[in-house]
Amino acid sequence: MGGTEITAIAILAAAFILDLLIGDPRWIPHPVIGMGKAIKGTEAWIRRSFRPENLKKAGVLLPVLIVGGSFAITWAALQLLALIHPWLAWAAEAVLIATTIAVKGLKDAGLEIYHHLQKGDLPAARTSLSMIVGRETSHLDEPEIVRGTVETVAENIVDAVISPLLYALIGGAPLAMAYRAVNTLDSMVGYKNEKYKDLGWASARFDDLANWIPARLTGLLLTLSAWILQLDCRNAFRMIQRDAKKHPSPNSGFPESAVAGALGIRLGGTNVYHGVTSFRAYMGDATRPMEAHDILLTNRLLLTVSVLFVVFAVLVVWGSRGTLWI
Numbered sequence: 001m002g003g004t005e006i007t008a009i010a011i012l013a014a015a016f017i018l019d020l021l022i023g024d025p026r027w028i029p030h031p032v033i034g035m036g037k038a039i040k041g042t043e044a045w046i047r048r049s050f051r052p053e054n055l056k057k058a059g060v061l062l063p064v065l066i067v068g069g070s071f072a073i074t075w076a077a078l079q080l081l082a083l084i085h086p087w088l089a090w091a092a093e094a095v096l097i098a099t100t101i102a103v104k105g106l107k108d109a110g111l112e113i114y115h116h117l118q119k120g121d122l123p124a125a126r127t128s129l130s131m132i133v134g135r136e137t138s139h140l141d142e143p144e145i146v147r148g149t150v151e152t153v154a155e156n157i158v159d160a161v162i163s164p165l166l167y168a169l170i171g172g173a174p175l176a177m178a179y180r181a182v183n184t185l186d187s188m189v190g191y192k193n194e195k196y197k198d199l200g201w202a203s204a205r206f207d208d209l210a211n212w213i214p215a216r217l218t219g220l221l222l223t224l225s226a227w228i229l230q231l232d233c234r235n236a237f238r239m240i241q242r243d244a245k246k247h248p249s250p251n252s253g254f255p256e257s258a259v260a261g262a263l264g265i266r267l268g269g270t271n272v273y274h275g276v277t278s279f280r281a282y283m284g285d286a287t288r289p290m291e292a293h294d295i296l297l298t299n300r301l302l303l304t305v306s307v308l309f310v311v312f313a314v315l316v317v318w319g320s321r322g323t324l325w326i
Contacts, residue, residue: 008317011090012168015097016310023104031070031099031177035184039066043189046199055198062199063185063206070181075174096173100164100180103306106153110295110302113149117142117292135271146290150298151267154259155252159183159207161306162221163214169313182210208250215251218305219244219258221312225304226262231297236261239284246281253283259301260284263294 024030042065050058074096082089109132116125125145126137132152140148163183168176182203189196190204219240227233239261240254246268247253260267266286270279 007090008172009314011094011172012097012165012313012317013310014094015101015168016103016165016306018094018098019101019103021104023108024099024102031096032180032184035066035070035181036188038069039185039188042066043199052198056201059199059202062189063182063203066185067178067181067206071174071178074177078173093173097164097168097176100168100173100176102156102160103302106156106160106302107299110149110153110299113145114292114295117145117295135273136275139272142292143290146292146294147267147269149295150259150263150265150290151256153295153298153302154255154267157222157255157302157305158211158215158218158251161302162218162309163211165306165309165313166214166217167210169316179210182207211251215254217309219254221305221308222255222258222262222301225301225308226258228304228308229262229297229300231262231301232264233262235264235284243281243283247283248280257283259298262301263297264288265290265294 039062042062046055046058046061078089078093078096081092109128113125113128116122116128122142122145125142126140129140129145129148130137133148135148137145137148164176164179167179171178185200185203186207189200190207191197191200192204223233223237223240226236236258239257243257243260244253247256256267260283264285264287266282266284268280268282270277272278
């Protein structure tokens with residue numbers, strides 16, 4: 001086994017461990033903040049430069065400029081650091097990849113809500129949930145708080161863990177950072193409302209495309225994780241087949257239906273967004289009432305899936321003879 005393979009494995013593993021240990025400390029500037037400012041600036045420039053009837057065509061510029069720019073800047077920075085010393089570039093690459101994943105952040109967010117529920121503090125649980133979901137939480141009872149938490153953690157296993165790790169496996173930090181730019185664009189402009197239906201359509205489609213393979217891979221890994229954790233792996237796989245395509249997102253239904261099946265609960269239902277009631281298709285069967293412990297089980301699935309993917313990545317890089325990273 002050559003040095004290239006060892007370096008690729010070490011960087012990916014170091015990034016994963018770094019995220020598990022420290023997550024995203026608030027005192028360290030996060031690349032997503034810079035991406036957000038760049039998106040706002042580019043959006044303002046496009047709106048000034050193009051007529052309203054041309055915004056749909058101009059919407060393609062957002063992913064081209066933001067995603068392409070994120071890749072190019074990351075690649076150039078690593079090349080410059082490599083000129084100083086290869087180890088400096090390797091360390092920077094591990095740190096950059098770590099910023100694109102959020103295993104610890106997801107786990108801690110779920111645990112915070114779980115602890116509030118254990119104390120019977122519904123107002124605090126609602127407030128904590130409101131920090132990670134877009135739906136209104138002020139009226140939710142405990143089962144609905146649990147549902148919101150489980151759905152959010154399950155859905156984000158794709159775009160906060162598996163997708164960035166997969167793209168890091170393929171193209172190192174530059175491609176992982178490009179993916180994070182795709183995801184940030186979708187979260188900021190990928191809406192079907194009056195303001196963004198033209199300007200944001202390309203960003204939303206790009207996000208759907210970028211997560212298509214990772215979402216399906218996540219469903220399979222969740223099924224395997226359910227077996228490892230002695231949950232209902234057969235039902236997890238059955239719910240993916242039955243319910244995944246019912247979700248309005250082409251990708252989010254895979255992790256949500258898998259988790260619902262593994263836990264034997266039903267996700268989906270009625271949510272309220274800015275005063276507007278919306279019904280989301282059910283995922284799984286309500287074989288029992290949801291309870292706070294389901295948050296812990298979902299966190300265990302999250303951690304198991306993450307470790308499984310890193311093991312998978314090690315095997316792939318090993319077998320590739322170092323040909324994945326340039």
